[in-house]
Amino acid sequence: DTAVSQTPKYLVTQMGNDKSIKCEQNLGHDTMYWYKQDSKKFLKIMFSYNNKELIINETVPNRFSPKSPDKAHLNLHINSLELGDSAVYFCASSRRGEARYTQYFGPGTRLTVL
């Protein structure tokens, strides 16, 4: 069983469209995250959710919105896609407390905006 899964693996879309990336974890973790890896391979935290509450938002444009229907899922919605949104997006999860230092990452979703 995959611990942290993401769908789709690849997403190609036109500028201006709205798209979603889904993430699910079966580890029973309390906290989930979204990271963005750009073309220069820098990985940056975008959001983290803990018990349905947003606890980090690293100056991400409000076109990006995380939505968590339950503790096992954290989906990423992106409105009005721009060329600069092209990147690989990684979902991750962790427990709370001391164990939050160990994060488990999904395989990534490569988003290409044309």
Place this chain on the structure above:
Amino acid sequence: DAKTTQPNSMESNEEEPVHLPCNHSTISGTDYIHWYRQLPSQGPEYVIHGLTSNVNNRMASLAIAEDRKSSTLILHRATLRDAAVYYCILRKGGADGLTFGKGTHLIIQP
């Protein structure tokens, strides 16, 4: 946030030990030292973390300098599957997001 400095790349031979250095001269007392790695076309993978004492797990060992201004990730016997980008990350107690730098691209020669 305190910064880390790592070599851009390192090369090693298969079945030999690998020592990956990380400098963090501005580390504060509450910063934990974490190591993650990212294999090609995969998400990052937790390797090890520590605060002051050296740490060992099934994947690697972490040696932390007495003044905590540097640390070394040790892979005891490198395999081709260890070829990846290795990230040294500082996290303050209480923070949740990871701040990744450029990392060290480890190349393993057969």
